Amino acid sequence: MIEFINISKVYNGREALKDINLEIAEQEFTFLIGASGSGKTTLIKLLIREENPSQGNIYFYDTEITKLKETQVSKLRREIGVVFQDFKLLPHKNLYENIAFALEVSGKSQEDTQETVNYVLELVDLADRADAFPNEISGGEKQKIAIARAIANNPKVLIADEPTGNLDPKSSWEIVNLLQKINEWGTTIIMATHGSEFVEKMGKRVVKLDQGRIISDSTKETGPTIPITTPSVSQTKKLEKLRPKPIKKKKKKKKIEEKEFEISFSTKQSSAPSAPKKMKKKQKRKGSDVVDLHKLRLSPTLEEKLVLKGISSVQKLKQLTKDKLLKSKGVAFKEIKAIKKALEKNA
Secondary structure, three states, X not given: OEEEEEEEEEEOOEEEEEEEEEEEOOOOEEEEEOOOOOOHHHHHHHHOOOOOOOEEEEEEOOEEHXXXXXXXXXXXXXXXXXXXXXXXXOOOOOHHHHHHHHHHHOOOOHHHHHHHHHHHHHHOOOHHHOOOOHHHOOHHHHHHHHHHHHHXXXXXXXXXXXXXXXXXXXXXXXXXXXHHHHHHOOOEEEEEEOOOHHHHHHOOEEEEEEOOEEEEEEEOOOEEOOOOEOOOHHHHHHHHHOOXXXXXXXXXXXXXXXXXXXXXXXXXXXXXXXXXXXXXXXHHHHOOOEOOOEEEEEEOOHHXXXXXXXXXXXXXXXXXXXXXXXXXXXXXHHHHHHHHHXXXXXX
8 A cells, every 4th residue: 555665865965764674454554653753754754745765656545655756745645644742623614614625625525525524523513512612722722623624625645744743642652543443444644753652552564763773663463574685586485484373263254256366475576475466566576585574365246345425314324324434435344244234225
């Protein structure tokens, strides 16, 4: 989904990022951690094309961001929601208007705007403060409104750059839990932070930067991912044979008419024996011989993912799903089935 390949960024002779190779899968929750000046914010600026790298390539759903024309950048940014440490709310607009403004700019109708704003305000538990202005609410509430505004356009990715930096511990946890909830509904989350308490407790993927380099990449389940460069393809294959086979867990059978399997790679690799043809082509583009950790993920069919499109009564859907986020993509299969069943029953 997102790939940084051999990325470097130089400011006035100083390397802010050096030799960054990072892949983030769809619907993943990734923490970017590191001290101030480690390169977290620079990495985010490159992803939203606020800046260009000095070297390397960045891909977003197979689109090379670094080659986009200025007229195409706005389309990219509609797919990526961003939340900042300082909220960036419009002080002269109330909370409702702050969220509505983002939708109006993207060309949404007044009816769609009203419905979406009311929904996301309920989602962040601030529906009763819609008429309040930013200076009348707490820091935690400001950040919730910033998140509501960021997800109003239903982005594929939500980036949070130090979203808890100005908040007390209680408010920080509320924000992190809200981001996790959004992630569970199918949105990819990238959160840059220097806070370690919730990073350790969340058990998500953690990418640590130091002086512009990635020094570790780990999850609670797998531990560190360490790329190993080999001088030849044959040696890479020998190392592949040493990889321990995953333990298969028994799972309850689910009645699913059609399944779509997808293999993604967490680091660069040019010769994985099990890589499908389309992935092999992509790896050739990366160009190096690196051992990689595989991840197999089951996702619902595209037909099921898009089932929410075309539903005539969104209000009815809201009543049936209550706390579910209205998303045209990434909704869990079991949620879609429940929604369809409920709609058929109440038709």
